[in-house]
């Protein structure tokens with residue numbers, strides 16, 4: 226099997242796909258479901274419900290707050306308890322809708338049947354109709370970035386979509402939710418890919434899957450065989466293969482220029498495999514985005530699992546369902562160990578971008594003491610963006626933001642490869658991310674003048 230990959234840098238973190246062969250189960254409904262209003266990149270949503278209102282599963286509870294925004298739908302039936310605040314996975318407090326759960330009554334407009342709808346049986350679907358249904362359903366990137374999907378399907382006029390690239394890489398070393406989704410819903414995913422292709426009028430799609438998922442490569446190849454426009458591309462196992470730029474280079478051979486260039490500037494529309502599945506459900510089943518596949522894992526977690534989770538379910542409930550918190554020191558991450566963010570409380574609810582909850586225990590939960598840089602150059606060797614992490618981290622810590630901009634800090638994809646590889650355990654990523662945010666603020670202020 227010929228394997229493709231990206232050209233610069235990358236690392237090989239130890240792999241713990243503990244829940245790979247654990248079939249997905251539906252998580253129990255929470256007693257109270259909580260919906261932060263900002264679950265995506267762009268303007269937060271605006272509530273359209275008030276205390277005491279009754280809702281069903283699939284009822285609109287907050288509308289889009291701007292063009293780049295996505296509406297929110299209830300994942301449960303019950304009564305609006307309050308509109309208050311909650312600390313989300315970013316560690317910041319933000320407005321949220323609380324719903325007391327009562328029963329499990331769904332909106333009748335949602336098609337809950339298992340029947341596979343095909344694109345051939347719906348010739349009436351135009352590109353505009355597909356995009357509109359995806360927009361109305363509140364679909365955002367399910368890989369964690371949270372960009373409203375319909376915006377990606379409406380490329381700027383100076384660009385031209387030539388292919389769809391489906392991100393089914395799942396290169397984080399613990400996460401298995403996309404893998405289970407492929408193993409359990411391959412047919413629906415293929416229809417989802419066809420819908421995305423139709424929406425952007427292209428006749429080529431690539432599904433990129435890493436070599437450590439041979440069963441998924443085989444299954445998706447078999448399912449895609451009926452449509453010669455869709456090609457499954459096996460990828461070498463290398464982190465961060467799932468980065469947009471790395472994936473596009475691996476499957477198309479094209480390199481995306483430095484920011485503000487996007488994949489569409491080389492003709493690619495990159496969509497996560499979970500987003501393709503959600504698009505199928507939105508367009509074919511009239512189902513808004515209110516539940517998702519989420520992995521709950523960790524080396525000391527008794528029963529690592531994959532759940533179909535209603536959004537708004539607290540992390541703590543899912544960890545309990547896997548046997549509870551391990552003894553000793555723990556760090557709970559929203560996401561995987563490479564790019565995940567440690568959460569401050571187990572009340573953080575599952576949101577649209579929660580692909581995994583990873584519990585690190587004991588020594589893994591601690592950082593090693595930071596030592597002086599020994600100028601080994603390892604961070605430079607592994608950076609997939611060709612940056613000099615030791616330099617930009619230092620410039621950032623000294624607040625030299627203009628110089629930092631010149632060193633191309635905006636190209637950093639926050640993959641953490643530099644920090645992972647540093648023998649001196651320097652907090653490279655933390656410093657770089659902080660510096661990148663400061664430079665973005667500086668550019669925004671400059672553009673306002």
Ligand code: SF4
Nearest residue numbers: 608637638640641643
């Ligand atoms: S976090 Fe940024 S600087 Fe570090 S390796 Fe990744 S892209 Fe390079």
Ligand code: SF4
Nearest residue numbers: 598599601602604647
């Ligand atoms: S990997 Fe760490 S020790 Fe080596 S050059 Fe980079 S910052 Fe310095």
